[in-house]
Amino acid sequence: DAGITQSPRHKVTETGTPVTLRCHQTENHRYMYWYRQDPGHGLRLIHYSYGVKDTDKGEVSDGYSVSRSKTEDFLLTLESATSSQTSVYFCAISATGEAWAEAFFGQGTRLTVV
Amino acid sequence: QQPVQSPQAVILREGEDAVINCSSSKALYSVHWYRQKHGEAPVFLMILLKGGEQKGHEKISASFNEKKQQSSLYLTASQLSYSGTYFCGTETNNYGQNFVFGPGTRLSVLP
Numbered sequence: 429d430a431g432i433t434q435s436p437r438h439k440v441t442e443t444g445t446p447v448t449l450r451c452h453q454t455e456n457h458r459y460m461y462w463y464r465q466d467p468g469h470g471l472r473l474i475h476y477s478y479g480v481k482d483t484d485k486g487e488v489s490d491g492y493s494v495s496r497s498k499t500e501d502f503l504l505t506l507e508s509a510t511s512s513q514t515s516v517y518f519c520a521i522s523a524t525g526e527a528w529a530e531a532f533f534g535q536g537t538r539l540t541v542v
Numbered sequence: 543q544q545p546v547q548s549p550q551a552v553i554l555r556e557g558e559d560a561v562i563n564c565s566s567s568k569a570l571y572s573v574h575w576y577r578q579k580h581g582e583a584p585v586f587l588m589i590l591l592k593g594g595e596q597k598g599h600e601k602i603s604a605s606f607n608e609k610k611q612q613s614s615l616y617l618t619a620s621q622l623s624y625s626g627t628y629f630c631g632t633e634t635n636n637y638g639q640n641f642v643f644g645p646g647t648r649l650s651v652l653p
Contacts, residue, residue, distance in 0.1 A: 463643075470544070470629055470643040471584065487642070518583060530574070533583035 431455050434519050434534040441541055447506040449537050451519030453499075459522045460502040461531065462486075462494060464515040471518065477502055509541045543567060545632045547644040554620045554651050562647045564630030565612035573606050573613035574631040574641075577624075584629060587615075620651045 431454030441447050451460060459478055463471040463486075473486030475494040483494050491513060493505045506513055519534040545566045554560055564573060572591045576584040590606035590613060601618040617624055627646040634640050 468645055470645040472643070473641070530586040530589060532586070535583050 432519060432521055432532055432534045434517075434537050436537060437535065438538045439540070441509050441539070443510060443541055444508050447509050447539065449504045449517055449519075449539070451502040451504070451534060453502075453521050455521060455523075455532075456499060457521040457523050457532075458499075459524065459529070460496065461520040461522075462492075462502065462504045463518045463520065464488065464513075465518060465536075466515050474504065474517075506539075509539075511541050513539065514541045515539060544642050545630055545644040547628075547630060547647045549647060550645075551648040552650070554649070556622060556651055556653055557619050560617045560620060560649060562615040562617075562628050562630075562649070563612060564614070564632070564644055565610070566632050566634075568611065568632075568634050570606075570608065570611050570613075570632050571635050572633045573604075574633075575604055575613075575615050576629045576631065576643075577626045578629065578646075579626040587628075617649070620649075622651050622653065625649055625651045 433452045435450045461476040462474040464474055465471050472488045474488055474492050475483055475486055477483045477496040480496055495503045517537045520531040522529040522531045545564050548563045552560055574589050575587040577587055578584040588604055590604055592608050604615045606613045627648045629646045630644045631641055
Protein backbone atom coordinates (compact mmCIF):
# COMPACT_ATOMS: atom_id res chain seq x y z
CA ASP A 429 0.00 0.00 0.00
CA ALA A 430 1.10 3.54 -0.76
CA GLY A 431 2.27 5.43 2.31
CA ILE A 432 -0.40 8.05 2.65
CA THR A 433 -2.03 9.05 5.91
CA GLN A 434 -4.86 11.46 6.61
CA SER A 435 -5.61 13.08 9.94
CA PRO A 436 -7.94 13.32 11.63
CA ARG A 437 -10.08 10.47 10.37
CA HIS A 438 -13.24 11.94 11.87
CA LYS A 439 -14.10 15.43 12.99
CA VAL A 440 -17.17 17.29 14.12
CA THR A 441 -16.94 21.06 14.13
CA GLU A 442 -19.22 24.04 14.50
CA THR A 443 -20.26 26.39 11.74
CA GLY A 444 -17.90 29.32 11.40
CA THR A 445 -14.84 27.66 12.90
CA PRO A 446 -11.64 27.07 10.92
CA VAL A 447 -10.64 23.47 10.28
CA THR A 448 -7.40 22.00 8.96
CA LEU A 449 -7.03 18.53 7.53
CA ARG A 450 -3.64 16.97 7.04
CA CYS A 451 -2.33 14.61 4.38
CA HIS A 452 1.07 13.02 4.89
CA GLN A 453 2.91 10.82 2.38
CA THR A 454 6.09 8.79 2.60
CA GLU A 455 6.37 8.11 -1.15
CA ASN A 456 8.05 11.38 -2.13
CA HIS A 457 5.48 11.81 -4.89
CA ARG A 458 5.35 15.20 -6.53
CA TYR A 459 1.59 15.50 -6.99
CA MET A 460 -0.91 15.68 -4.15
CA TYR A 461 -4.66 16.24 -4.38
CA TRP A 462 -7.59 16.99 -2.14
CA TYR A 463 -11.01 15.66 -3.14
CA ARG A 464 -14.39 15.75 -1.51
CA GLN A 465 -16.90 12.97 -1.95
CA ASP A 466 -20.64 13.49 -1.73
CA PRO A 467 -23.47 11.14 -2.73
CA GLY A 468 -24.33 11.47 -6.40
CA HIS A 469 -21.29 13.59 -7.22
CA GLY A 470 -18.44 11.15 -7.09
CA LEU A 471 -15.09 12.67 -6.21
CA ARG A 472 -14.60 16.35 -6.92
CA LEU A 473 -11.22 18.04 -6.92
CA ILE A 474 -10.76 20.87 -4.43
CA HIS A 475 -7.09 21.78 -4.82
CA TYR A 476 -3.94 20.11 -5.96
CA SER A 477 -0.21 20.61 -5.62
CA TYR A 478 2.57 19.89 -8.09
CA GLY A 479 5.43 20.69 -5.76
CA VAL A 480 6.44 22.50 -2.60
CA LYS A 481 4.59 25.83 -2.49
CA ASP A 482 3.06 25.09 -5.92
CA THR A 483 -0.68 24.70 -5.72
CA ASP A 484 -3.69 25.31 -7.91
CA LYS A 485 -7.47 25.28 -7.69
CA GLY A 486 -9.77 22.47 -8.64
CA GLU A 487 -13.42 22.59 -9.58
CA VAL A 488 -14.82 23.18 -6.05
CA SER A 489 -12.19 25.37 -4.40
CA ASP A 490 -14.41 28.12 -2.94
CA GLY A 491 -14.14 28.21 0.86
CA TYR A 492 -10.96 26.13 0.92
CA SER A 493 -7.27 26.92 0.97
CA VAL A 494 -4.21 24.68 0.91
CA SER A 495 -0.57 24.80 1.77
CA ARG A 496 2.40 22.62 1.02
CA SER A 497 5.59 23.63 2.79
CA LYS A 498 7.17 20.17 2.58
CA THR A 499 6.99 17.46 -0.06
CA GLU A 500 5.36 15.05 2.35
CA ASP A 501 2.60 17.26 3.77
CA PHE A 502 -0.42 18.83 2.11
CA LEU A 503 -2.84 20.74 4.32
CA LEU A 504 -6.44 21.60 3.52
CA THR A 505 -8.03 24.46 5.47
CA LEU A 506 -11.66 25.40 5.67
CA GLU A 507 -11.45 29.07 6.56
CA SER A 508 -14.91 29.23 8.12
CA ALA A 509 -16.70 25.91 8.02
CA THR A 510 -20.26 25.74 6.68
CA SER A 511 -22.77 22.92 6.71
CA SER A 512 -22.34 22.52 2.94
CA GLN A 513 -18.76 21.44 3.62
CA THR A 514 -19.93 18.37 5.50
CA SER A 515 -18.38 15.63 3.42
CA VAL A 516 -15.78 12.91 3.21
CA TYR A 517 -12.42 14.32 2.20
CA PHE A 518 -9.82 12.24 0.41
CA CYS A 519 -6.21 13.03 -0.22
CA ALA A 520 -4.47 11.41 -3.17
CA ILE A 521 -0.91 11.27 -4.49
CA SER A 522 0.65 10.44 -7.80
CA ALA A 523 4.18 10.29 -9.06
CA THR A 524 3.46 12.63 -11.95
CA GLY A 525 0.55 14.70 -13.20
CA GLU A 526 0.54 13.08 -16.59
CA ALA A 527 -2.38 11.20 -18.09
CA TRP A 528 -0.91 7.76 -17.48
CA ALA A 529 -0.30 8.22 -13.78
CA GLU A 530 -2.39 6.30 -11.28
CA ALA A 531 -3.40 7.94 -8.04
CA PHE A 532 -3.22 6.45 -4.57
CA PHE A 533 -5.81 7.56 -2.06
CA GLY A 534 -5.73 8.01 1.66
CA GLN A 535 -8.39 6.49 3.90
CA GLY A 536 -10.45 9.66 4.05
CA THR A 537 -11.57 12.15 6.67
CA ARG A 538 -15.24 12.34 7.56
CA LEU A 539 -16.04 15.95 8.45
CA THR A 540 -19.34 17.01 9.94
CA VAL A 541 -20.16 20.70 10.33
CA VAL A 542 -22.99 21.35 12.77
CA GLN B 543 -17.19 18.46 -17.45
CA GLN B 544 -18.12 15.37 -15.50
CA PRO B 545 -18.44 12.14 -17.53
CA VAL B 546 -21.68 10.20 -17.44
CA GLN B 547 -21.76 6.66 -16.07
CA SER B 548 -24.38 4.02 -16.69
CA PRO B 549 -26.04 2.24 -15.12
CA GLN B 550 -26.21 4.07 -11.80
CA ALA B 551 -26.53 0.78 -9.99
CA VAL B 552 -26.56 -2.91 -10.84
CA ILE B 553 -27.25 -6.04 -8.84
CA LEU B 554 -25.78 -9.36 -9.93
CA ARG B 555 -25.57 -12.93 -8.78
CA GLU B 556 -22.15 -14.39 -8.28
CA GLY B 557 -20.80 -15.66 -11.59
CA GLU B 558 -22.78 -13.27 -13.77
CA ASP B 559 -21.21 -10.67 -16.06
CA ALA B 560 -21.61 -6.90 -15.96
CA VAL B 561 -20.72 -3.92 -18.11
CA ILE B 562 -20.31 -0.38 -16.82
CA ASN B 563 -20.17 2.49 -19.28
CA CYS B 564 -18.51 5.88 -19.10
CA SER B 565 -19.07 8.58 -21.70
CA SER B 566 -18.07 12.17 -22.25
CA SER B 567 -19.19 15.00 -24.51
CA LYS B 568 -15.56 15.97 -25.05
CA ALA B 569 -12.77 14.25 -26.92
CA LEU B 570 -10.84 12.14 -24.45
CA TYR B 571 -7.16 11.45 -24.05
CA SER B 572 -7.45 8.92 -21.27
CA VAL B 573 -9.95 7.06 -19.13
CA HIS B 574 -9.17 5.79 -15.62
CA TRP B 575 -11.14 3.23 -13.63
CA TYR B 576 -11.26 2.99 -9.83
CA ARG B 577 -13.21 0.82 -7.44
CA GLN B 578 -14.27 1.89 -3.98
CA LYS B 579 -15.62 -0.49 -1.38
CA HIS B 580 -17.96 0.86 1.26
CA GLY B 581 -16.10 2.91 3.85
CA GLU B 582 -12.77 2.56 2.08
CA ALA B 583 -10.58 4.59 -0.23
CA PRO B 584 -10.86 4.32 -4.01
CA VAL B 585 -8.40 1.86 -5.52
CA PHE B 586 -6.91 2.11 -8.98
CA LEU B 587 -7.94 -0.55 -11.53
CA MET B 588 -6.57 0.58 -14.86
CA ILE B 589 -5.88 3.40 -17.30
CA LEU B 590 -6.72 3.43 -20.98
CA LEU B 591 -4.91 5.90 -23.19
CA LYS B 592 -5.89 7.29 -26.55
CA GLY B 593 -4.42 5.04 -29.20
CA GLY B 594 -3.62 2.40 -26.63
CA GLU B 595 -4.66 -1.20 -26.30
CA GLN B 596 -7.55 -2.65 -24.37
CA LYS B 597 -6.48 -3.28 -20.81
CA GLY B 598 -7.25 -6.24 -18.66
CA HIS B 599 -6.76 -7.36 -15.10
CA GLU B 600 -7.80 -10.95 -14.33
CA LYS B 601 -11.53 -11.01 -14.97
CA ILE B 602 -11.89 -7.25 -15.23
CA SER B 603 -11.13 -5.62 -18.54
CA ALA B 604 -11.95 -2.36 -20.27
CA SER B 605 -12.15 -0.81 -23.69
CA PHE B 606 -11.85 2.76 -24.91
CA ASN B 607 -13.68 3.97 -28.01
CA GLU B 608 -12.00 7.26 -28.87
CA LYS B 609 -14.44 8.14 -31.65
CA LYS B 610 -17.43 7.82 -29.34
CA GLN B 611 -15.61 9.29 -26.31
CA GLN B 612 -16.62 6.37 -24.21
CA SER B 613 -15.18 3.54 -22.22
CA SER B 614 -16.68 0.31 -20.95
CA LEU B 615 -15.58 -1.78 -17.98
CA TYR B 616 -16.27 -5.51 -18.26
CA LEU B 617 -16.57 -7.68 -15.18
CA THR B 618 -16.64 -11.35 -16.07
CA ALA B 619 -17.91 -14.10 -13.79
CA SER B 620 -18.46 -11.65 -10.93
CA GLN B 621 -17.20 -12.50 -7.49
CA LEU B 622 -18.51 -11.25 -4.17
CA SER B 623 -15.34 -9.19 -3.85
CA TYR B 624 -16.31 -7.16 -6.91
CA SER B 625 -19.02 -5.36 -4.96
CA GLY B 626 -18.43 -1.65 -4.60
CA THR B 627 -18.76 1.60 -6.47
CA TYR B 628 -16.90 1.95 -9.75
CA PHE B 629 -15.73 5.36 -10.86
CA CYS B 630 -14.39 6.37 -14.20
CA GLY B 631 -12.19 9.42 -14.54
CA THR B 632 -11.45 11.21 -17.77
CA GLU B 633 -8.85 13.56 -19.18
CA THR B 634 -9.07 15.60 -22.36
CA ASN B 635 -5.34 16.12 -22.84
CA ASN B 636 -1.99 14.82 -21.73
CA TYR B 637 -1.27 17.55 -19.22
CA GLY B 638 -3.13 15.89 -16.40
CA GLN B 639 -4.86 18.78 -14.71
CA ASN B 640 -8.25 18.38 -16.29
CA PHE B 641 -8.99 15.01 -14.69
CA VAL B 642 -12.65 14.60 -13.68
CA PHE B 643 -14.37 11.67 -11.99
CA GLY B 644 -17.79 10.39 -12.95
CA PRO B 645 -20.57 10.02 -10.36
CA GLY B 646 -20.00 6.28 -9.94
CA THR B 647 -21.84 3.00 -10.54
CA ARG B 648 -22.78 0.93 -7.53
CA LEU B 649 -22.30 -2.79 -8.13
CA SER B 650 -23.71 -5.35 -5.74
CA VAL B 651 -22.83 -9.02 -6.18
CA LEU B 652 -25.07 -11.42 -4.29
CA PRO B 653 -24.34 -15.08 -3.43
